[in-house]
Amino acid sequence: MKSNALYDIWKVFGAEVRRVFSDRMVMLVFFVATVIYPIAFCAIYNTEYMHNSPMAVVDESRCEASERFIHNLDALPEVSVEYKCSNMAEAEQLMRDRKVHSIVYFPRDYGTRLADLQTARICIFCDMSSFYYYKNAVTGSSNLLINEMQSIEVQRYEQVGLDDQQANEMVQPVVYDDIKLYNPSGGFASFFVPALLIIVLHQTLFFGICIMCGGANENKKELFRIPSYLRHSVHRVIFGRALCFVLLYIPISGFVLWIVPWFFHLPQLGTVYDLVMFLLPFVLAVTFFGMSFGTLFSREKMSTVLCCIFFSAILFFLSGMVWPQSNMPKLWLWFSYLFPSTPGIQGYVRISSMGAHLKEVQFEYLALWIQTACYFVTTCVITYWKNFKRGRQSRLLHRLHSQYQMRVAKSHIVDTQ
Amino acid sequence: MVGVKRVIKREINRILHKPRYLIFLTLACIFSFVFFATLTDEGQPENLPVAVVDMDGSYLTRRLCHEINATQGVKVVAVYNNHTEARKAMQRGEIFAFYEVPKGTYNELLNFRAPHFGLYSNPCYLLAGTLSYKQLATMGMLAAGAVQREVYRKKGYSEDQIMGLIMPVELDTHLIGNPWANYRIYLMTTLIPALFSFMLLLFMSYLIGREWEKGSIHTLMHKSGNNPYKALFGKMLPYTVWFSLLVMIANLIMFGIMKFPFNGSWLLMMLNSVLLIFAVQCAAVFIVGCIPDAQLAMGITAVYGALCFSLSGFSFPIEAMPPVFTGISWLYPIRYYYLNYSNMAIFGNGLEHCWPYFCSLLVFGLVFLAGAWMFGRNYDKAVSQGKVNK
Numbered sequence: 001m002k003s004n005a006l007y008d009i010w011k012v013f014g015a016e017v018r019r020v021f022s023d024r025m026v027m028l029v030f031f032v033a034t035v036i037y038p039i040a041f042c043a044i045y046n047t048e049y050m051h052n053s054p055m056a057v058v059d060e061s062r063c064e065a066s067e068r069f070i071h072n073l074d075a076l077p078e079v080s081v082e083y084k085c086s087n088m089a090e091a092e093q094l095m096r097d098r099k100v101h102s103i104v105y106f107p108r109d110y111g112t113r114l115a116d117l118q119t120a121r122i123c124i125f126c127d128m129s130s131f132y133y134y135k136n137a138v139t140g141s142s143n144l145l146i147n148e149m150q151s152i153e154v155q156r157y158e159q160v161g162l163d164d165q166q167a168n169e170m171v172q173p174v175v176y177d178d179i180k181l182y183n184p185s186g187g188f189a190s191f192f193v194p195a196l197l198i199i200v201l202h203q204t205l206f207f208g209i210c211i212m213c214g215g216a217n218e219n220k221k222e223l224f225r226i227p228s229y230l231r232h233s234v235h236r237v238i239f240g241r242a243l244c245f246v247l248l249y250i251p252i253s254g255f256v257l258w259i260v261p262w263f264f265h266l267p268q269l270g271t272v273y274d275l276v277m278f279l280l281p282f283v284l285a286v287t288f289f290g291m292s293f294g295t296l297f298s299r300e301k302m303s304t305v306l307c308c309i310f311f312s313a314i315l316f317f318l319s320g321m322v323w324p325q326s327n328m329p330k331l332w333l334w335f336s337y338l339f340p341s342t343p344g345i346q347g348y349v350r351i352s353s354m355g356a357h358l359k360e361v362q363f364e365y366l367a368l369w370i371q372t373a374c375y376f377v378t379t380c381v382i383t384y385w386k387n388f389k390r391g392r393q394s395r396l397l398h399r400l401h402s403q404y405q406m407r408v409a410k411s412h413i414v415d416t417q
Numbered sequence: 418m419v420g421v422k423r424v425i426k427r428e429i430n431r432i433l434h435k436p437r438y439l440i441f442l443t444l445a446c447i448f449s450f451v452f453f454a455t456l457t458d459e460g461q462p463e464n465l466p467v468a469v470v471d472m473d474g475s476y477l478t479r480r481l482c483h484e485i486n487a488t489q490g491v492k493v494v495a496v497y498n499n500h501t502e503a504r505k506a507m508q509r510g511e512i513f514a515f516y517e518v519p520k521g522t523y524n525e526l527l528n529f530r531a532p533h534f535g536l537y538s539n540p541c542y543l544l545a546g547t548l549s550y551k552q553l554a555t556m557g558m559l560a561a562g563a564v565q566r567e568v569y570r571k572k573g574y575s576e577d578q579i580m581g582l583i584m585p586v587e588l589d590t591h592l593i594g595n596p597w598a599n600y601r602i603y604l605m606t607t608l609i610p611a612l613f614s615f616m617l618l619l620f621m622s623y624l625i626g627r628e629w630e631k632g633s634i635h636t637l638m639h640k641s642g643n644n645p646y647k648a649l650f651g652k653m654l655p656y657t658v659w660f661s662l663l664v665m666i667a668n669l670i671m672f673g674i675m676k677f678p679f680n681g682s683w684l685l686m687m688l689n690s691v692l693l694i695f696a697v698q699c700a701a702v703f704i705v706g707c708i709p710d711a712q713l714a715m716g717i718t719a720v721y722g723a724l725c726f727s728l729s730g731f732s733f734p735i736e737a738m739p740p741v742f743t744g745i746s747w748l749y750p751i752r753y754y755y756l757n758y759s760n761m762a763i764f765g766n767g768l769e770h771c772w773p774y775f776c777s778l779l780v781f782g783l784v785f786l787a788g789a790w791m792f793g794r795n796y797d798k799a800v801s802q803g804k805v806n807k
Contacts, residue, residue, distance in 0.1 A: 024712060024713075025712045025715075025716065028712075028713075028716045029716075032716075033716075033719075033720070036720055037720075037723065040724060041727065043739065043742075044724070044727050044728070044733075044738055044739075044742055045727075045733060045738075046739070047737055047738060047739065049737065050733075050734050050736070050737035051737070095593070095764070096764050096766055096770065097770070098759075098760070098764075098770075114585065114586075116581075117578065117581045117582070117585075118577075118580075118581045119580055119581055119584050119585065119586070119587055120585065120586050120587075121586070121587055121589055122586060122587070122588055122589065123589040123590075123591065124588060124589070124590050124591065125591045125593055126590070126591070126592050126593060127593060127594070127759075127763070128592050128593055128594040128595035128598070128603065128763060129594065129731070129755075129759035129763050130603075130730070130731055130732070130733075130734050131598075131603055131732075132733060132734050132737070133734070134592060134598065135547075138590060141588065142588055145586060145588055146558075148586060149584075149585050149586055152585040152586065153582065153583070153585055156581070156582055156585065157582070160574075160582070169529045169530075169531060170529075170565060170568065172531050172561065173526065173529065173531060173561050173564040173565060173568075174526065174531065174532060174533075174534055174557065174560065174561045174564065175531050175532070175533045175534070176533075176534050176535075176536050176554065176557045177533050177534065177535045177536065178536050178538075178550075178554070179535060179536065179537050179538075180537075180538055180539075180540055180546075180550070181504075181507065181537055181538070181539050182539055182540070182541045183539070183540040183541045183543075183546075184540075186540040186543065186546075186547060188543070188733050190541065191540065191541055191542070191543040192543075192732075192733075301712070302623055302626060302627065302630070302711065302712065302715055303438065303623060305619065305623070305715055305716075305719055306438065306441075306442070306616070306619050306620060306623055307441075307445060307616075308619070308719060308723075309612070309615050309616065309619065309719070309722060309723055310445050310449060310612060310615075310616055312723070313449070313608070313612055313726070314449065314452060317452075317453070317456060320542075321542060322543075322544060323456055323457055323462070323544070323600070324462055324465065324513070324542060324544070324545035325510070326462075326464075326465060326466050326545075327459060327462040327463065327464075327465070327545075328456060329455055329456065329458065331455075332452070332455070332456055346510060349541060350508055350509075350510060353541050354507070354508050354539070354541060355508070356508035356509070360505060360508040360509050361509070363509070
């Protein structure tokens with residue numbers, strides 16, 4: 001038989017495309033999951049912040065300063081003063097009933113201590129069941145407190161005999177310009193969703209390939225995919241299959257990483273060139289990773305899906321978006337670089353949310369190419385081993401042959417009936 | 418009862434005959450527990466990398482670095498000469514925040530002209546960015562206080578007076594249920610049961626779906642005396658027991674051995690774990706019961722389950738999401754589990770606060786009945802169409 005590399009790749013590519021479009025489960029993963037998940041996650045987190053977290057206030061001092069503080073607290077976007085209680089027991093009951101997530105308490109001597117030029121105290125109690133309740137209550141009230149303190153300080157300095165200008169200089173001997181880069185308001189979606197989008201791409205492609213490998217294993221047709229004259233050029237088969245997935249994932253990645261973020265107003269600072277250049281090794285690495293894993297472990301179509309969410313959660317936390325890479329135990333850090341999702345997420349977030357160029361993500365970029373190369377080699381080795389291992393082919397052929405004979409016999413019986 | 422017993426016996430035999438998947442899932446549970454426990458071992462990230470941009474070149478910057486390094490939360494990993502270098506380092510993910518000391522700062526400070534420092538942080542990494550910002554901002558406040566104190570000492574005020582002048586109000590923060598703001602406690606208490614129960618959700622869907630695919634559905638129904646309720650109940654019961662045990666052991670390790678704060682009743686917490694597992698299985702039965710196509714049912718289950726982390730509301734509060742998701746979150750047993758957990762562990766609330774959520778978890782029993790009824794109908798239809806080979 002004529003053996004021409006391009007012709008072989010083309011044939012395998014065609015067969016693979018037909019397999020993708022004839023398998024309902026794979027179609028579901030490639031074309032439905034990649035639409036549902038990004039839209040669902042964006043819709044869930046699109047509000048970015050929590051506004052007006054309910055708060056109770058216990059004011060035992062009942063002075064002008066505390067009244068002003070409460071008034072300003074209520075004006076904050078983070079919290080809203082829903083209840084004014086007369087004592088702590090009442091507020092505590094509200095907290096137990098989950099009607100408020102934080103309590104601010106002014107002790108009886110708050111006003112008198114302020115008047116005596118002493119340090120007064122405000123107590124704040126936070127519900128720690130979600131970090132957002134804590135963040136809202138503490139950042140809101142401490143920002144307010146800084147302003148409040150400055151006005152009190154100016155007042156006090158004037159009382160001890162400094163003039164207006166001197167007092168102002170003393171209040172702020174150093175001015176801090178607080179500048180938050182890239183996610184200025186600390187929104188949840190801008191931090192969480194870009195990483196999730198990459199996870200969605202990674203997992204759909206990975207599981208799609210694994211399901212296909214499982215399907216091939218179930219049907220035992222894998223044998224006929226790789227004719228024996230390709231025995232010494234398995235890489236052509238791998239190239240052909242990979243080409244199919246890469247071409248499929250060009251429009252899918254475009255939708256997930258370009259249209260969805262655009263529609264939901266997520267940060268998109270990266271240039272198209274950087275993104276495309278970065279995503280190419282990412283898709284390749286995931287494809288080869290999926291092929292290696294699927295060929296080696298995937299036995300059935302359905303059982304492959306069993307570990308999908310477990311795997312996704314682990315990958316997400318390995319990526320270093322939530323728990324920083326600098327603080328990960330070394331073992332997990334090395335482990336995380338086995339998966340294309342880690343450099344993929346780190347690189348994509350930096351390009352699209354922080355406007356980095358390829359030069360700034362060169363470590364991740366290189367890591368992805370190394371993964372591509374490594375997984376390509378493992379895919380070739382595993383495919384070769386699975387298909388052409390000594391004795392394996394003849395055993396499989398034998399089994400298929402007997403199955404075929406049984407089927408013929410059965411159909412013969414049916415025919416005679 | 419005889420039917421249920423026979424089905425249970427059949428299921429246990431099937432597990433013993435082919436224990437591969439159950440062992441795999443149990444190992445996955447153990448792995449995820451160990452993974453999250455060791456990953457977030459520090460509780461709160463310490464020594465986060467930050468930098469200083471020194472354009473002043475004075476003694477002040479060195480002192481600043483020194484003081485930053487003295488705090489537990491952050492560590493100066495580099496000193497840059499200009500802003501661009503620091504920004505690029507931030508884009509490379511090497512630092513999470515940096516101080517910028519402009520030219521002439523030291524002079525201005527000595528002359529009381531209130532020099533401006535830039536404090537840049539990167540909340541794209543929400544936890545690391547916010548924490549390092551908080552640490553640097555606190556340090557900045559303290560540094561300003563130190564300058565003020567120096568001046569007042571020279572003016573001859575007493576220490577008490579100085580404290581009153583530079584710190585007129587102090588904020589006393591009490592964090593209920595997690596006084597150290599420990600990330601591990603916050604993360605693991607909900608994520609681990611969510612992961613376990615979600616794996617079981619998919620597994621149940623797979624197990625029942627496989628009976629359809631392999632055509633063994635007939636023997637299952639036959640053993641139960643053609644009663645879909647008994648068949649499905651018997652099928653899920655061994656897994657209820659096994660996964661309830663897993664969740665309970667995980668809870669025992671977290672609250673007992675790892676000493677996560679827990680103020681409620683142990684009995685109720687165990688009941689909470691069992692009901693979570695039960696409710697999740699009911700949801701799986703409902704999906705598979707309504708959709709006799711195994712692969713499609715598996716796909717729907719995966720879509721339903723993948724949102725369980727988000728809609729439990731522990732990371733981002735449900736009330737902050739668009740209102741429609743409040744409704745959708747009621748479809749998730751893990752939501753009720755989380756509400757029960759926070760009520761019991763954090764506030765020490767008892768049944769008087771938790772009963773609505775326990776009842777909601779029990780309502781999934783009705784979902785099971787509906788699912789089993791649909792399952793029975795689909796089975797009869799398949800039999801009448803001759804799709805089930807006896």
